[in-house]
Amino acid sequence: MFVACIDIGGTFTDLLLHRKGADLEIHKVPTTPGMFERGFIDALAAAASAHGMTLAGFLAKTDMIVHGTTVSTNALVEGKVAPTGLICNAGHPDILTLRESPRKRAFNIKIDFPPPYIHRNRTCEVRGRIDAMGGEVMPLAEEDVRAAARHFKACGVEAVAVCLLWSIVNPAHERRVREILAEELPGLPVTLSHELNPIPREYRRTISTAINASLHPIVSDYVGRLTAALKESGYDGELLIANCVGGMMPPEEIVGRPIYSVMSGPTLAPIAAINLTRADDVIVVDMGGTTFDVSALRNRHLVVTPEATFGMEMLGIPKIDVRSVGAGGGSIAWVDPGGLLRVGPHSASAVPGPACYGRGGTEPTVTDANVVLGIIDPDYFLGGRIKLDRGKAEAAIGKTAKALGIGLVEAAYAIYSTANHNMIGAIEDITVNEGIDPRDSYVVSGGGATACHIGDMARILGIKSFMIPRFAAGLSAYGGLISDxxxxxxxxxxxxxxxxxxxxxxxxxxxxxxxxxxxxxxxxxxxxxxxxxxxxxxxxxxxxxxxxxxxxxxxxxxxxxxxxxxxxxxxxxxxxxxxxxxxxxxxxxxxxxxxxxxxTGGAARRGAAITRQRGKPKPKGKRKIYLGKGYRDIPVFEGAALGAGAKLAGPAVVEQPTTTILLLDRQDATVDARGNLLVEMK
CATH class of the missing domain: 3.30.1490 (Dna Ligase; domain 1)
Incomplete structure (x- = not known):
């Protein structure tokens, strides 16, 4: 009866639900850092409650759950991966230190040479050599492998990466190393480079193997806890987990190749965009609570990059090209020693969250600025389920105003504008910096916070048209629901x-x-x-x-x-x-x-058509909003009341339970047959 996709973000966990014979639904609950499986179950419980069912009864009628996880991404960003050992050829222990030789960010003199992903004290060399044609030049020295196993045991490693020269042509030595490790260290997960990433570039093959091995215990533990929680709650249907190549995998497959779960959630956004628009060249943006993610479609093809990085390291595997910057609704505004306003990359996250959430946060964030400006109605956040505290938002923004020596509302608008320009920089990185004019592309705007900002960003970039999907706040979850x-x-x-x-x-x-x-x-x-x-x-x-x-x-x-x-x-x-x-x-x-x-039958889960609009849309009221040149009384429309064919002229605000849309002057919008808002610049 039900199919669900759950995408865990930095602030909220999104659940998009398809019910057979009915329309799609979106549910949001706070993310639970450190215990993501609890937020996962909370989202399912919220959907069950909305249907007047117990959690067990709801899960008994659920055929499939799709999941986009941030566990591996968080582990890499925070450096909280499992201690890992590396086995390489004798004479090549520095491959993770030297990398690919060219210095990254060559003109930044403040960057120290980064340490290798696996330190030398957990890197073991073994004698033996395969040549480029697959011939054995020197037999594998098995005693070296056994000595390495003893060393790893003493070091307390929890996983081992094995990367030997030309194993992609003849993997016999790598396979024998695994057999010996299984004898010496039974149960320890081992990743072989020729199985994971059979490419000729040694650094990329080695770094991907090392990352995969280091994530194995982390992802295995999370998937184990998640499946146990689902089983305990009464679910025995199919579970699929998102990967970074734009699709899904069964849990046992993602546990074996956990590197493919890195940045898996954001890669679902362009999958959603393919199904939302027929445009050839598309920019896909998704602003959540912590980050702003940008991806693209070229000639209706996903853009795949082999150059994906995190920090100073490469992933070493191809993935859908998604660029991220720390510019979300929870991004913290601060004034640097030179007196310049900055926004991000640090975030208030789900705990404690922006000051206006009233959960103990005191730092000024983008969401606080939107409340002060009047863009977000404190009484209608998540459809009124969460009441925001305008007074606490003003107190937080007041600290920035004092540091800058300007008024409260001017400081809020400065935060708003700075966040917009940070996001514009990310868009230009994937377009202008690659020889693409963003004005020639269509934009699909996703994420719960983006719709407050996309109008101003489009105006600055000169973008002629963009879409705000009906389920923009769960764009990645929508991509997961319909993906293969x-x-x-x-x-x-x-x-x-x-x-x-x-x-x-x-x-x-x-x-x-x-x-x-x-x-x-x-x-x-x-x-x-x-x-x-x-x-x-x-x-x-x-x-x-x-x-x-x-x-x-x-x-x-x-x-x-x-x-x-x-x-x-x-x-x-x-x-x-x-x-x-x-x-x-x-x-x-x-x-x-x-x-x-x-x-997986995703074509049947794209959502139903909405009813046609009867008559001219009528606003439910007006709200004073500051747009940089004083306050303006702007009409506010109820998004759920707009039918297909409804037309709106900016400036206007459209409020939906999970997002607030701000249209500016000369931006006209039309609601399409599925409830998406199509915006054109006059």
């Missing part, structure tokens, strides 16, 4: 367009497809619900870095005539990313991918 099971298999085969190894590439693609089909079978996806997408990574000959290019095989496999199409697609993608192409240069293909996709 998704996984990708990767293989390395170097070849060029001058001497293209057609037979070898087809053999590799067939093997990758077979492995992808096996994953879908393990996930319970029937053959008719399976489909596959292809991509390769390539570069111009002697170029340092690869780019990813999607392609299709209409005949089921590559034929001789397809090579020109692959080369043209590479030139086009290279020009889009770097603004140049060289059609006379040799193209080198390095890595091949098959994405296995299993249909």
């Amino acid at each position: 099971i998704r996984w990708e298999e990767t293989g390395t085969l170097n070849t060029t367009d001058r001497h293209f190894d057609l037979a070898g590439v087809n053999r590799l693609l067939a093997d990758l497809r077979k492995r992808g089909a096996a994953f879908l079978k393990r996930s319970g996806v029937a053959g008719k619900a399976q489909r596959f997408e292809l991509a390769f990574q390539g570069r111009y000959l002697y170029q340092s870095w690869d780019i990813e290019v999607p392609f299709e095989t209409p005949k089921g496999k590559l034929v001789k005539g397809d090579l020109a199409r692959l080369v043209t697609a590479f030139h086009t993608q290279h020009e889009r990313i770097y603004t140049i192409k060289d059609e006379g240069d040799t193209v080198e293909f390095t890595t091949w991918k098959v994405r296995a996709i299993g249909d």
Whole structure:
């Protein structure tokens, strides 16, 4: 009867619910840091209560729960990962120290050289060598592996990463290392690089293996607690967990590859956008309580990056390109020693939250500023379920006003504007900095806080049109509700367009497809619900870095005539990313991918059409709002009362239970058939 997606954010936990034969519903509860599974169950209990059911009765009628988790992301950001050991080839213990050599942020002289992800005292070298053709140059010294196991035991490591040279061609040594570790350290999780990330770049393969190993105990423990809590509450249906390649995986699969859960929640937002608009080029923004996330669609394709980073480290795996900045509703405003106003990156989070929440927070936040400005009605937050304290918001903003020597409302507007410009910088990072004019893109605005800010941001950027979805406050949860099971298999085969190894590439693609089909079978996806997408990574000959290019095989496999199409697609993608192409240069293909996709029936969960608007929309009242040039009386509309075809002219406020939408001058809005607000600049 029910299908639910739960996305845990920094401040609120969102649940988007689909009920068979009915419309979608959104429920929000406070996030419970440190015990995320409790907030997860709280969200389900809120949905059960809304239907007049007990939690057990509600779960008995729930077929599937989809989950986007921040557990692994938080562990990496906070450095609270499991102590991990690394086994590498003799002579290569510094791979995590040297990284890829070029200094990041070269002009920032205040950055110290960062320590390696796994320190040298937990890095063990083993003798033995495989060459680039897969031949054994030197047998594996098994006594070195056993000595490493004894050392790891003494160090108290909780997981081991194994990354040996050219294991992607011949994995025999890595597999034997795992066998020995299983004898010496039974039960200890071991990650092998050739299984997790079979690419030729040693640092990226090693860092991804190390991160995966260090997250294994963390994610395994969380998933165990979550599944136990669900079982105790009476749920025995299907649980799927989001990954960072834009889909879902069964819990046992994500436990085996926990690195794929990093930043998994925000990657669901562009999945939602694909289903909300038919535009080719889309910017997707999502402002929550802690961060502002930006992603994009190009030619209706997800943008996948192999350059994903956190702090000074790379993830080493490809993921949907999502850029984040510390600019959420709970972001704290502060004045630096030079007297300049700053907003973020630190957040008041869910506990204690913004000052206006009345939970002990005293620092000024973006949400407090919106309350002072009149944009947010303190009596209508979450549809009136939470009453905000305007007095406490004013007291918090008053500290900023005093530090800046300006009035209270001017300080609130300065915080509002600064937060907007921080978010604009993130948008420009994924557009302007990559040669893309944001004015040529459509914008889908998600997140509970974004709708207060998107009008001003669009005005500054010159964006002509944007959408505020009906369930904007749960955009990522909506993406999870309609998304597919998704996984990708990767293989390395170097070849060029001058001497293209057609037979070898087809053999590799067939093997990758077979492995992808096996994953879908393990996930319970029937053959008719399976489909596959292809991509390769390539570069111009002697170029340092690869780019990813999607392609299709209409005949089921590559034929001789397809090579020109692959080369043209590479030139086009290279020009889009770097603004140049060289059609006379040799193209080198390095890595091949098959994405296995299993249909979960998400197309039936996109939401029902709403009733048509009758007559001209009438405001429920007016509210004084400060927009930088004094207060203005602005009409306020009840979002739930607007029907399809309703038209509004800015300035106006549209209040929904989970978000407040601010339209500015020359911004006209129309409600579409599914209740989304489509905004056009005059």
